[in-house]
Amino acid sequence: xxxxxxxxxxxxxxxxxxxxxxxxxxxxxxxxxxxxxxxxxxxxxxxxxxxxxxxxxxxxxxxxxxxxxxxxxxxxxxxxxxxxxxxxxxxxxxxxxxxxxxxxxxxxxxxxxxxxxxxxxxxxxxxxxxxxxxxxxxxxxxxxxxxxxxxxxxxxxxxxxxxxxxxxxxxxxxxxxxxxxxxxxxxxxxxxxxxxxxxxxxxxxxxxxxxxxxxxxxxxxxxxxxxxxxxxxxxxxxxxxxxxxxxxxxxxxxxxxxxxxxxxxxxxxxxxxxxxxxxxxxxxx
Numbered sequence: 001x002x003x004x005x006x007x008x009x010x011x012x013x014x015x016x017x018x019x020x021x022x023x024x025x026x027x028x029x030x031x032x033x034x035x036x037x038x039x040x041x042x043x044x045x046x047x048x049x050x051x052x053x054x055x056x057x058x059x060x061x062x063x064x065x066x067x068x069x070x071x072x073x074x075x076x077x078x079x080x081x082x083x084x085x086x087x088x089x090x091x092x093x094x095x096x097x098x099x100x101x102x103x104x105x106x107x108x109x110x111x112x113x114x115x116x117x118x119x120x121x122x123x124x125x126x127x128x129x130x131x132x133x134x135x136x137x138x139x140x141x142x143x144x145x146x147x148x149x150x151x152x153x154x155x156x157x158x159x160x161x162x163x164x165x166x167x168x169x170x171x172x173x174x175x176x177x178x179x180x181x182x183x184x185x186x187x188x189x190x191x192x193x194x195x196x197x198x199x200x201x202x203x204x205x206x207x208x209x210x211x212x213x214x215x216x217x218x219x220x221x222x223x224x225x226x227x228x229x230x231x232x233x234x235x236x237x238x239x240x241x242x243x244x245x246x247x248x249x250x251x252x253x254x255x256x257x258x259x260x261x262x263x264x265x266x267x268x269x270x271x272x273x274x275x276x277x278x279x280x281x282x283x284x285x
Contacts, residue, residue: 005098005106015102018110019046020070021095024088026207030079033099041104071126081120085231086208089115094129147248148265152196158262166244166257168193169201172236173221178229179210183222183240190217195245198224202239205232212245 008014017035021044024030031046033039039046083089092115100106116128142149150156153166161167174182181198193215200208210226217223224242234240246252250267254260 002108004103005100005108008100008103008106015100016098017101019097019099019107021046021097022089022115023093025091026088028088033101035099035101037101039099039101039104041099041107070129071124079125081125082204082232084118084120084125086205087231088207089118089127091115096129142264144266144269146250146265146267146269146271148246148250148253148263150262150264152244152246156262156264157259159257159259161243168242170222170240170242172234172238172240174236175234178233179226181224181226181234181240183224183242185217185220185222186242191215193224193242193245195247197243198226199241199243200230200234200238201241203234203237205230205234205238208232208234212242215245 005016009016017033017039019031019033019035019039021042022030022032029044031039031044033046033048035046035048038048079089094111094113094115095109096111097107098110111129111131113129113131113134116130116134118125118127120126148157153159153161159166168186168188170183170186172181172183176182191214193212196212196215197209198212200206208230210228210230212224213227214225215222216225244256246257248265250260250263250265253263
């Protein structure tokens, strides 16, 4: 396919366009093109009614990060403002093709990467595309401190968050300012979900999550306050999943989760006050 496209480009009279294949983390797949008609290949329809345009693709030898950007129109049928606010395109995989629209079998891959920072204004969106080498910019290694470095439920922690003791599915009864949620009382101690997550599982805000600031019982209801207002505000009757909180301390790991064998911190490491301490004469005697 690439060889045939090269021969077509050498003719000097070309019929080429660019297409973008987008795969979100929730499994949804979309196709877009800057051509004036829809194109179809690999079982995907690449829509032309999105006003998609792309900046120049910067490439370099070595380990430098390739980068470019895409601009398009917000649309309920393609990329909507609501989906952007809900974070459904965060880290989405994208592949850019150069395609002969007269014969779509003649095509080549120009870029593979992920969605980076997205912005929106005036009914349009702009998104940064990050190359595959972007993953090399992620810090590696461990930090030596008293708190656990694992994330609750990850492969280091090994806690099963699907267990009934650590998560609870409920329904939103009331919403205040987009960050205070009232849910029915459940058989969990007050404060059990502090530092945990509230995940919206239905409605317009499906997939959003927020860190829990406080978890109190008021008048037979459980009042969940989040640290920040959700971008797409939930409404009553939306389904919600509450995940137990962990403050990363050794005592919490041992007493709340019974998981001290997998604790990834160093609870006995000296603190900063040890560096400023001086010898005790009474002890020296």
